Amino acid sequence: MTILAASHMQGPPIDWAALSPFVALTTGGLLVLLLGLLRPPVVRERMVPLLTLITLGVTLAFEIAHFKHRASFISGALRFDDLALVLDMVFVVAAIAAVALSTRIPAVREAGHGEYHSLLLFSLLGMAVLVSAQNLVTLFLGFELLSIPLYVLCAAEHRREGSLESGLKYLVIGSVGSATLVYGLALVYGSTGSTDFSSIGAAVSAGKLSGGVGGDSMLLTGVALVVVGFAFKASVAPFHQWTPDVYEGAPTPITAFMATATKAAALGVFLRFFNVAVIGSQNTWAPMLAALAAITMIVGNIGALGQSSLKRMLGYSGVAQAGYMLGGVVVGTRLGVDATVLYIAIYLGMNLAAFAVVVAVEKTGGEGDHIGALRGLGSRAPWLAWPMTIAMLALAGIPGTAGFIGKFQLIHALVDGNYTWLAIVLVVASMISLGYYLRVVATMWMTGPAIAPVPYAPIAGGSQEADADGGSQEAKGSDGDAGLPLSPATAIPLPEIAFVALLFAAATVFFGIFPSPLFDLVNHAGAALSGLVP
Numbered sequence: 001m002t003i004l005a006a007s008h009m010q011g012p013p014i015d016w017a018a019l020s021p022f023v024a025l026t027t028g029g030l031l032v033l034l035l036g037l038l039r040p041p042v043v044r045e046r047m048v049p050l051l052t053l054i055t056l057g058v059t060l061a062f063e064i065a066h067f068k069h070r071a072s073f074i075s076g077a078l079r080f081d082d083l084a085l086v087l088d089m090v091f092v093v094a095a096i097a098a099v100a101l102s103t104r105i106p107a108v109r110e111a112g113h114g115e116y117h118s119l120l121l122f123s124l125l126g127m128a129v130l131v132s133a134q135n136l137v138t139l140f141l142g143f144e145l146l147s148i149p150l151y152v153l154c155a156a157e158h159r160r161e162g163s164l165e166s167g168l169k170y171l172v173i174g175s176v177g178s179a180t181l182v183y184g185l186a187l188v189y190g191s192t193g194s195t196d197f198s199s200i201g202a203a204v205s206a207g208k209l210s211g212g213v214g215g216d217s218m219l220l221t222g223v224a225l226v227v228v229g230f231a232f233k234a235s236v237a238p239f240h241q242w243t244p245d246v247y248e249g250a251p252t253p254i255t256a257f258m259a260t261a262t263k264a265a266a267l268g269v270f271l272r273f274f275n276v277a278v279i280g281s282q283n284t285w286a287p288m289l290a291a292l293a294a295i296t297m298i299v300g301n302i303g304a305l306g307q308s309s310l311k312r313m314l315g316y317s318g319v320a321q322a323g324y325m326l327g328g329v330v331v332g333t334r335l336g337v338d339a340t341v342l343y344i345a346i347y348l349g350m351n352l353a354a355f356a357v358v359v360a361v362e363k364t365g366g367e368g369d370h371i372g373a374l375r376g377l378g379s380r381a382p383w384l385a386w387p388m389t390i391a392m393l394a395l396a397g398i399p400g401t402a403g404f405i406g407k408f409q410l411i412h413a414l415v416d417g418n419y420t421w422l423a424i425v426l427v428v429a430s431m432i433s434l435g436y437y438l439r440v441v442a443t444m445w446m447t448g449p450a451i452a453p454v455p456y457a458p459i460a461g462g463s464q465e466a467d468a469d470g471g472s473q474e475a476k477g478s479d480g481d482a483g484l485p486l487s488p489a490t491a492i493p494l495p496e497i498a499f500v501a502l503l504f505a506a507a508t509v510f511f512g513i514f515p516s517p518l519f520d521l522v523n524h525a526g527a528a529l530s531g532l533v534p
Helices: 002-007 020-035 041-066 082-100 106-113 113-132 134-156 161-194 196-206 215-234 244-249 252-278 281-306 310-330 334-364 382-396 401-414 420-445 464-468 493-514 516-527
Strands: 071-073 076-079
Touching: 002 071, 020 041, 020 281, 041 076, 041 082, 041 113, 076 082, 076 215, 076 252, 082 113, 082 215, 082 334, 082 401, 082 493, 082 516, 106 113, 106 134, 106 161, 113 134, 113 252, 134 161, 134 215, 134 252, 161 196, 161 382, 196 215, 196 252, 215 252, 244 252, 244 310, 252 281, 252 310, 252 334, 281 310, 281 420, 310 334, 310 420, 334 401, 334 516, 382 401, 382 420, 382 493, 401 420, 401 493
Parallel strands: none
Antiparallel strands: 071 076
């Protein structure tokens, strides 16, 4: 009898073709980890990053092949639609840039080449699962798979106190966010009797809950806790306190990856959950999200005004940008979804251009990520100054850049969704942001060189070499190497980093003038969420 019963037990059917991007990331992550165990330096330093890029390229190819072809698999637990695919493409591009920016940082050597790159791939896998999740269980699994590798990557430079502190803070705060989220998901399940988004949405919309949606305190409490859990990951105020500290301490390529891909994943699951699972109670949760968005815009921009660290400034800037994007979730319309996805794609280019310049400055200057390291950068290294200038202007929303297009679409969605007051807050917050974005531009183009030789008096018994060089001491780079002078006459010393900066800066300008390709892309993403008001 037992044998007969076992013969009839089988798992859910799996569509391996639809699952191919997940398989590519999983297989690639394991192969990268194993390849990193080999001892020859050429294998670890060259072949491991190359295999990582190949894995990302194959994943991107699979995603492009699935575009416009919806598929649900594993008994409907995951779903590939255009929204998930567009966001997956954002994740992959961010990961490719992070690999390119990581080629010269000490974190890769200290953490291990295989471990570093495999953790990056597994975090990307978690993001893909998160934005494709169609029930509460897979949502939480994706959330944790995204987060745990990042805790380790933030502390990858384990010989530097700031990196260890960053990883520990992210672990503690992230654990609180995860616990809050899972408790909220449990309450949502308890009030609706289902873990599937569509079933939850049907229960909420049909008013099957006792006392109606508005009177179900368990559901409202669960939704509030889910908002808190998502807000921690998206850096939404007042749950943003970890962001500037973690961004400053983590290796800069990981900071860039978190600032773009992690935020995109968090906003993607915001869109999926609130516009599918609980769209029937929008009148209840939308005012709460609108208040959080307004607070986030103001807190992020005011917090960035007094920062001297570029990474902390970009961290607070990311908080404000999360507030902007949250406005698209608030309105609960297809136009809002389109605007949010559009801004996510644009934000990718703006931020990666800025962080690429920060990586280059850290490697070639002596002040790390301090804004003073940018002094005179326009004359010393215009190939770095121009991308940073474009990134700052785009983040501020200056016309002629993609940032302006993104903010305009968000304002359009807010006004169309009867949240004009939130659109006004967005405009005011953007005006405040000029105070720190333009300060960066002015520092690069309107000040003198950043670092000058520091004279010291020869001491008795000193070497003749020290006396001969005039008693000057070269500035040291962030990893202890001598700082490399940057001048127009000097060949670009960091070609892969310069390529990332110039590529995304050029894309930011191009899509600011010709935004039609992005509009076409996000229209497909918005159409994936059926049942929304146009």
